[in-house]
Amino acid sequence: MSSKYLTILNIIIFITSLFTFSYIITSSFSSSLSSPSLQTSKSLTKNSHFDFCPTNFTNYCPCEDPKRQKKFPNKKWFRKERHCPKANERLKCLIPKPKGYQKPFHWPKSKDNAWFSNVPFTKLVEYKRLQNWIRLEGDRFVFPGGGTSFPDGVEGYVDDLKKLLPVSLNSGWIRTVLDVGCGVASFGASLMEYGVLTMSIAPSDEHEAQVMFALERGLPAMLGVFSTHRLTFPSNSFDMAHCSRCLVQWTAYGNISIFFFSLDNT
Ligand SMILES: *[C@@H]1O[C@H](CO)[C@@H](O)[C@H](O)[C@H]1NC(C)=O
Numbered sequence: 600m601s602s603k604y605l606t607i608l609n610i611i612i613f614i615t616s617l618f619t620f621s622y623i624i625t626s627s628f629s630s631s632l633s634s635p636s637l638q639t640s641k642s643l644t645k646n647s648h649f650d651f652c653p654t655n656f657t658n659y660c661p662c663e664d665p666k667r668q669k670k671f672p673n674k675k676w677f678r679k680e681r682h683c684p685k686a687n688e689r690l691k692c693l694i695p696k697p698k699g700y701q702k703p704f705h706w707p708k709s710k711d712n713a714w715f716s717n718v719p720f721t722k723l724v725e726y727k728r729l730q731n732w733i734r735l736e737g738d739r740f741v742f743p744g745g746g747t748s749f750p751d752g753v754e755g756y757v758d759d760l761k762k763l764l765p766v767s768l769n770s771g772w773i774r775t776v777l778d779v780g781c782g783v784a785s786f787g788a789s790l791m792e793y794g795v796l797t798m799s800i801a802p803s804d805e806h807e808a809q810v811m812f813a814l815e816r817g818l819p820a821m822l823g824v825f826s827t828h829r830l831t832f833p834s835n836s837f838d839m840a841h842c843s844r845c846l847v848q849w850t851a852y853g854n855i856s857i858f859f860f861s862l863d864n865t
Protein backbone atom coordinates (compact mmCIF):
# COMPACT_ATOMS: atom_id res chain seq x y z
CA MET A 600 0.00 0.00 0.00
CA SER A 601 1.34 3.37 -0.80
CA SER A 602 2.39 5.20 2.25
CA LYS A 603 -0.16 7.91 1.75
CA TYR A 604 -2.98 5.55 2.64
CA LEU A 605 -1.10 3.85 5.36
CA THR A 606 -0.20 6.98 7.18
CA ILE A 607 -3.19 9.09 6.51
CA LEU A 608 -5.94 6.66 6.84
CA ASN A 609 -5.01 4.42 9.67
CA ILE A 610 -5.77 1.28 7.79
CA ILE A 611 -5.60 -1.97 9.57
CA ILE A 612 -5.28 -5.08 7.57
CA PHE A 613 -4.86 -8.52 8.96
CA ILE A 614 -3.77 -11.16 6.63
CA THR A 615 -3.34 -14.79 7.29
CA SER A 616 0.14 -14.37 5.93
CA LEU A 617 1.20 -17.80 7.02
CA PHE A 618 -2.40 -18.79 7.04
CA THR A 619 -2.16 -19.78 10.64
CA PHE A 620 -4.52 -17.17 11.93
CA SER A 621 -8.15 -17.54 11.94
CA TYR A 622 -10.63 -14.88 12.44
CA ILE A 623 -13.76 -14.58 14.25
CA ILE A 624 -15.35 -11.41 15.15
CA THR A 625 -17.35 -10.03 17.91
CA SER A 626 -20.94 -9.83 17.55
CA SER A 627 -23.84 -9.13 19.32
CA PHE A 628 -26.37 -11.32 20.76
CA SER A 629 -29.45 -10.83 22.63
CA SER A 630 -29.00 -9.38 25.99
CA SER A 631 -31.20 -9.98 28.90
CA LEU A 632 -30.79 -6.49 30.26
CA SER A 633 -33.89 -4.59 31.10
CA SER A 634 -35.86 -3.86 28.04
CA PRO A 635 -38.04 -0.95 27.24
CA SER A 636 -41.61 -1.64 26.46
CA LEU A 637 -42.60 -2.25 22.91
CA GLN A 638 -46.11 -2.56 21.73
CA THR A 639 -46.89 -6.10 20.80
CA SER A 640 -49.00 -6.61 17.78
CA LYS A 641 -52.08 -8.71 18.23
CA SER A 642 -52.18 -9.71 14.62
CA LEU A 643 -51.28 -13.35 15.11
CA THR A 644 -54.30 -15.30 13.97
CA LYS A 645 -55.32 -18.84 14.76
CA ASN A 646 -53.56 -20.24 11.73
CA SER A 647 -50.28 -18.67 12.70
CA HIS A 648 -50.71 -16.30 9.86
CA PHE A 649 -48.86 -13.08 10.45
CA ASP A 650 -50.23 -9.81 9.24
CA PHE A 651 -48.09 -6.94 8.18
CA CYS A 652 -46.81 -4.46 10.72
CA PRO A 653 -47.86 -0.82 10.25
CA THR A 654 -46.14 0.84 7.32
CA ASN A 655 -43.79 2.85 9.51
CA PHE A 656 -42.14 -0.45 10.48
CA THR A 657 -40.56 -0.82 7.05
CA ASN A 658 -37.07 -0.45 8.46
CA TYR A 659 -37.71 -2.11 11.75
CA CYS A 660 -35.00 -4.52 12.75
CA PRO A 661 -36.01 -6.08 16.07
CA CYS A 662 -32.67 -6.47 17.81
CA GLU A 663 -31.15 -3.36 16.25
CA ASP A 664 -33.85 -0.92 17.15
CA PRO A 665 -32.28 2.52 17.69
CA LYS A 666 -34.93 3.41 20.24
CA ARG A 667 -34.04 0.37 22.32
CA GLN A 668 -30.32 0.88 21.85
CA LYS A 669 -30.45 4.16 23.69
CA LYS A 670 -31.39 2.33 26.89
CA PHE A 671 -28.08 0.51 27.09
CA PRO A 672 -24.72 1.82 28.25
CA ASN A 673 -22.42 2.99 25.52
CA LYS A 674 -19.21 1.61 26.98
CA LYS A 675 -17.38 -0.61 24.51
CA TRP A 676 -20.12 0.20 22.02
CA PHE A 677 -22.38 -2.11 23.94
CA ARG A 678 -25.27 0.04 22.87
CA LYS A 679 -24.66 -0.82 19.26
CA GLU A 680 -24.76 -4.53 19.83
CA ARG A 681 -27.87 -6.56 19.24
CA HIS A 682 -30.40 -6.16 22.00
CA CYS A 683 -33.43 -8.25 21.33
CA PRO A 684 -36.80 -7.64 22.90
CA LYS A 685 -37.96 -10.15 25.49
CA ALA A 686 -40.29 -12.86 24.27
CA ASN A 687 -43.39 -11.08 25.51
CA GLU A 688 -42.37 -7.83 23.82
CA ARG A 689 -41.70 -9.23 20.39
CA LEU A 690 -43.82 -8.02 17.56
CA LYS A 691 -45.74 -10.68 15.77
CA CYS A 692 -46.10 -9.17 12.36
CA LEU A 693 -44.33 -9.09 9.05
CA ILE A 694 -42.11 -6.21 8.05
CA PRO A 695 -43.76 -4.48 5.09
CA LYS A 696 -41.88 -3.56 1.94
CA PRO A 697 -41.15 0.10 1.42
CA LYS A 698 -43.71 1.92 -0.67
CA GLY A 699 -43.01 1.57 -4.37
CA TYR A 700 -40.60 -1.32 -3.84
CA GLN A 701 -39.48 -2.86 -7.09
CA LYS A 702 -37.42 -5.79 -8.15
CA PRO A 703 -33.76 -5.02 -7.48
CA PHE A 704 -31.33 -4.80 -10.36
CA HIS A 705 -29.68 -8.04 -11.34
CA TRP A 706 -26.03 -8.63 -10.70
CA PRO A 707 -23.71 -7.22 -11.97
CA LYS A 708 -25.81 -4.12 -12.64
CA SER A 709 -26.84 -4.09 -8.99
CA LYS A 710 -23.24 -3.57 -7.98
CA ASP A 711 -23.53 0.04 -9.06
CA ASN A 712 -27.28 0.67 -8.98
CA ALA A 713 -30.16 0.42 -6.55
CA TRP A 714 -33.71 1.72 -6.73
CA PHE A 715 -34.30 4.66 -4.44
CA SER A 716 -37.75 3.32 -3.56
CA ASN A 717 -36.18 0.13 -2.16
CA VAL A 718 -33.83 1.95 0.22
CA PRO A 719 -35.42 5.37 0.49
CA PHE A 720 -32.73 6.96 2.65
CA THR A 721 -31.26 10.29 1.78
CA LYS A 722 -29.14 11.12 4.81
CA LEU A 723 -26.14 9.15 3.67
CA VAL A 724 -26.20 10.95 0.36
CA GLU A 725 -26.06 14.29 2.16
CA TYR A 726 -23.46 13.34 4.76
CA LYS A 727 -21.14 11.59 2.37
CA ARG A 728 -21.60 13.76 -0.67
CA LEU A 729 -18.03 14.96 -0.75
CA GLN A 730 -16.70 11.47 -0.30
CA ASN A 731 -18.63 10.16 -3.25
CA TRP A 732 -19.93 7.02 -1.60
CA ILE A 733 -23.35 7.18 -3.08
CA ARG A 734 -25.31 9.49 -5.37
CA LEU A 735 -28.96 9.86 -6.06
CA GLU A 736 -29.73 10.06 -9.78
CA GLY A 737 -33.44 10.32 -10.48
CA ASP A 738 -35.12 7.19 -9.21
CA ARG A 739 -31.94 5.31 -8.40
CA PHE A 740 -28.82 5.37 -6.32
CA VAL A 741 -25.50 4.92 -7.98
CA PHE A 742 -22.40 3.80 -6.15
CA PRO A 743 -19.39 5.45 -7.68
CA GLY A 744 -16.94 3.49 -5.54
CA GLY A 745 -15.92 6.38 -3.36
CA GLY A 746 -15.43 6.18 0.37
CA THR A 747 -13.88 8.07 3.23
CA SER A 748 -10.67 6.16 2.66
CA PHE A 749 -10.82 6.01 -1.10
CA PRO A 750 -9.70 9.36 -2.47
CA ASP A 751 -8.83 7.63 -5.75
CA GLY A 752 -11.94 5.49 -5.70
CA VAL A 753 -12.09 1.97 -4.44
CA GLU A 754 -10.23 0.61 -7.46
CA GLY A 755 -7.22 2.79 -6.73
CA TYR A 756 -7.40 1.67 -3.14
CA VAL A 757 -7.47 -1.99 -4.07
CA ASP A 758 -4.56 -1.46 -6.46
CA ASP A 759 -2.56 -0.06 -3.56
CA LEU A 760 -3.70 -2.86 -1.31
CA LYS A 761 -2.40 -5.39 -3.82
CA LYS A 762 1.10 -3.98 -3.41
CA LEU A 763 0.90 -4.64 0.30
CA LEU A 764 -0.44 -8.17 0.19
CA PRO A 765 2.04 -11.05 0.36
CA VAL A 766 0.01 -13.00 -2.18
CA SER A 767 -1.92 -11.88 -5.20
CA LEU A 768 -5.60 -11.25 -4.77
CA ASN A 769 -6.62 -13.80 -7.34
CA SER A 770 -4.14 -16.47 -6.26
CA GLY A 771 -6.81 -18.34 -4.37
CA TRP A 772 -5.04 -17.83 -1.06
CA ILE A 773 -7.50 -15.14 -0.13
CA ARG A 774 -10.98 -16.43 -0.74
CA THR A 775 -12.93 -14.78 2.02
CA VAL A 776 -12.59 -11.38 3.60
CA LEU A 777 -14.24 -9.66 6.48
CA ASP A 778 -14.64 -5.91 6.01
CA VAL A 779 -15.22 -4.12 9.29
CA GLY A 780 -16.94 -0.77 9.00
CA CYS A 781 -17.88 -1.34 5.42
CA GLY A 782 -19.82 1.76 4.41
CA VAL A 783 -21.93 0.78 1.45
CA ALA A 784 -19.61 -2.19 0.82
CA SER A 785 -17.81 -0.81 -2.21
CA PHE A 786 -14.64 -2.54 -1.01
CA GLY A 787 -16.36 -5.92 -1.01
CA ALA A 788 -17.92 -5.14 -4.39
CA SER A 789 -14.52 -4.40 -5.83
CA LEU A 790 -12.99 -7.63 -4.51
CA MET A 791 -15.69 -9.61 -6.31
CA GLU A 792 -13.71 -9.00 -9.47
CA TYR A 793 -10.89 -11.09 -8.02
CA GLY A 794 -13.13 -13.96 -7.06
CA VAL A 795 -12.91 -12.95 -3.43
CA LEU A 796 -16.05 -13.04 -1.32
CA THR A 797 -16.35 -10.34 1.32
CA MET A 798 -18.67 -10.21 4.29
CA SER A 799 -19.18 -6.57 5.11
CA ILE A 800 -20.25 -5.53 8.57
CA ALA A 801 -21.24 -2.17 9.93
CA PRO A 802 -23.23 -1.05 12.89
CA SER A 803 -26.57 0.55 12.32
CA ASP A 804 -25.62 4.13 12.92
CA GLU A 805 -26.69 7.68 12.45
CA HIS A 806 -25.95 7.33 8.74
CA GLU A 807 -28.79 4.86 8.52
CA ALA A 808 -28.31 1.18 8.01
CA GLN A 809 -25.59 1.20 5.42
CA VAL A 810 -25.74 -2.54 5.09
CA MET A 811 -29.20 -2.10 3.57
CA PHE A 812 -27.51 -0.50 0.59
CA ALA A 813 -24.98 -3.31 0.47
CA LEU A 814 -27.70 -5.96 0.49
CA GLU A 815 -29.65 -4.11 -2.16
CA ARG A 816 -26.50 -4.17 -4.28
CA GLY A 817 -26.38 -7.94 -3.92
CA LEU A 818 -23.36 -7.93 -1.60
CA PRO A 819 -23.13 -10.02 1.56
CA ALA A 820 -23.47 -7.73 4.55
CA MET A 821 -24.72 -7.73 8.09
CA LEU A 822 -25.17 -5.40 10.98
CA GLY A 823 -22.45 -5.88 13.51
CA VAL A 824 -20.09 -4.12 15.81
CA PHE A 825 -16.95 -5.01 17.70
CA SER A 826 -18.07 -4.91 21.25
CA THR A 827 -18.49 -7.60 23.85
CA HIS A 828 -19.72 -10.52 21.82
CA ARG A 829 -18.20 -12.37 18.94
CA LEU A 830 -19.59 -12.61 15.50
CA THR A 831 -21.36 -15.76 14.53
CA PHE A 832 -18.69 -17.09 12.20
CA PRO A 833 -16.66 -20.16 13.05
CA SER A 834 -12.91 -20.13 13.28
CA ASN A 835 -11.06 -19.82 9.97
CA SER A 836 -14.02 -18.33 8.19
CA PHE A 837 -11.99 -15.45 6.84
CA ASP A 838 -8.62 -15.41 5.15
CA MET A 839 -8.26 -11.69 5.60
CA ALA A 840 -9.86 -8.99 7.69
CA HIS A 841 -9.91 -5.41 6.55
CA CYS A 842 -10.76 -2.21 8.28
CA SER A 843 -10.28 1.25 6.97
CA ARG A 844 -11.19 4.07 9.26
CA CYS A 845 -13.62 1.74 10.94
CA LEU A 846 -13.27 3.53 14.28
CA VAL A 847 -12.51 0.37 16.18
CA GLN A 848 -10.09 1.19 18.97
CA TRP A 849 -8.06 -1.93 18.50
CA THR A 850 -5.81 -1.45 21.48
CA ALA A 851 -8.40 -0.08 23.85
CA TYR A 852 -9.29 -1.72 27.12
CA GLY A 853 -5.92 -2.96 28.21
CA ASN A 854 -5.35 -6.29 26.70
CA ILE A 855 -3.89 -6.67 23.25
CA SER A 856 -6.72 -6.53 22.87
CA ILE A 857 -10.27 -7.49 23.44
CA PHE A 858 -10.91 -6.55 19.85
CA PHE A 859 -7.96 -8.43 18.42
CA PHE A 860 -8.97 -11.31 20.57
CA SER A 861 -12.38 -11.15 19.04
CA LEU A 862 -10.89 -11.03 15.60
CA ASP A 863 -8.50 -13.89 16.07
CA ASN A 864 -10.26 -16.91 17.36
CA THR A 865 -7.25 -19.20 17.62
C1 LIG B 1 -45.01 3.66 14.21
O1 LIG B 1 -45.98 4.58 14.64
C2 LIG B 1 -46.59 4.23 15.88
C3 LIG B 1 -47.72 5.22 16.15
O2 LIG B 1 -47.28 6.53 15.99
C4 LIG B 1 -45.55 4.24 16.99
O3 LIG B 1 -46.11 3.87 18.23
C5 LIG B 1 -44.45 3.26 16.63
O4 LIG B 1 -43.42 3.32 17.58
C6 LIG B 1 -43.90 3.56 15.25
N1 LIG B 1 -42.98 2.49 14.90
C7 LIG B 1 -41.77 2.70 14.44
C8 LIG B 1 -40.94 1.49 14.18
O5 LIG B 1 -41.32 3.81 14.21
Ligand SMILES: *[C@@H]1O[C@H](CO)[C@@H](O)[C@H](O)[C@H]1NC(C)=O
Pocket residue numbers: 853854855
Ligand atom coordinates in the same frame (compact mmCIF):
# COMPACT_ATOMS: atom_id res chain seq x y z
C1 LIG C 1 -5.14 -10.86 27.58
O1 LIG C 1 -6.30 -11.64 27.68
C2 LIG C 1 -6.05 -13.02 27.56
C3 LIG C 1 -7.39 -13.71 27.50
O2 LIG C 1 -8.30 -13.17 28.40
C4 LIG C 1 -5.17 -13.46 28.74
O3 LIG C 1 -4.91 -14.83 28.62
C5 LIG C 1 -3.86 -12.69 28.68
O4 LIG C 1 -3.07 -13.01 29.80
C6 LIG C 1 -4.12 -11.20 28.65
N1 LIG C 1 -2.87 -10.47 28.40
C7 LIG C 1 -2.51 -9.38 29.04
C8 LIG C 1 -1.23 -8.76 28.60
O5 LIG C 1 -3.19 -8.88 29.91
